[in-house]
Amino acid sequence: MPCGKITNGKHYSIITDHLGTPIEAYNQEGELIWEREQDR
Numbered sequence: 001m002p003c004g005k006i007t008n009g010k011h012y013s014i015i016t017d018h019l020g021t022p023i024e025a026y027n028q029e030g031e032l033i034w035e036r037e038q039d040r
Contacts (some may be wrong), residue, residue, distance in 0.1 A: 003014040003022070012033070015024040027035040 003016060005012045005014060011028040014022050014024045015026070017023050021036070023036045024032060026037050
């Protein structure tokens with residue numbers, strides 16, 4: 001499911017798993033800026 005966010009003119013891509021839970025976020029340059037930590 002494609003998802004994104006625009007904040008203060010900056011674009012972010014949000015990658016989700018098959019349930020729609022966010023797992024990664026990338027800035028407009030394609031750099032990973034956030035990823036989910038899973039409990040083990």
